[in-house]
Amino acid sequence: QVQLVQSGPEVREPGASVRVSCKASGYSFSNYGITWVRQAPGQGLEWMGWISGYNGNANYQQKFHDRVTFTADTSTDTAYMEVRSLSFDDTAVYYCGRDRGPLTPEGIDYWAQGTLVTVSS
């Protein structure tokens, strides 16, 4: 069965970086993409971007373009998201999801459990 498992909760100080992993299993990684979404406390879902499991191409929401990097390791079927220069506003639950599109984002069909990233001094 399709499964996506993310790494555990993280606490960082302002200005630091964080990397979250998303391990996929139960399907052919290169036939799909991975979408990253975040949710601040009490807020709605915010799309951060998408990466192709096929060729590693990525799309980023403009506000994250300079601070966020997605990577996909096809040898381990794991996607990574790195966020740099963290601020208090980055405190959120970060979700990865399997995207139906291997070449462009088409929507998430399976979601992971989420990773809480807390930015605190």
Added chain:
Amino acid sequence: NFMLTQPPSVSESPGKTVIISCTRSSGGIAHTFVQWYQQRPGRSPTTLIYEDSQRASGVPDRFSGSLDISSNSASLTISGLEAEDEADYYCQSYDSDNLVVFGGGTKLTVL
């Protein structure tokens, strides 16, 4: 880019039918596919509808998606409401540059 506008909240009684709208601010609603997601309190989102009206695997047929071209909106209809349907619901689409947009979410209360 465009926005997707949802009502902040809706409520209805068990057994009834509720419709949640998602209005696109610019560009045709049929221009790109719409997806719908459910998020129960304290849980990860799950996918209900993809490609406007296709139910995701395991989703009961009480849930259906549709488009209304005249109002440039998509709708999620939930019939035979159950207590477990109480959740936040989000629509999602994307633009011609393959950038994804989420609606602000609708909180469904089952009275």
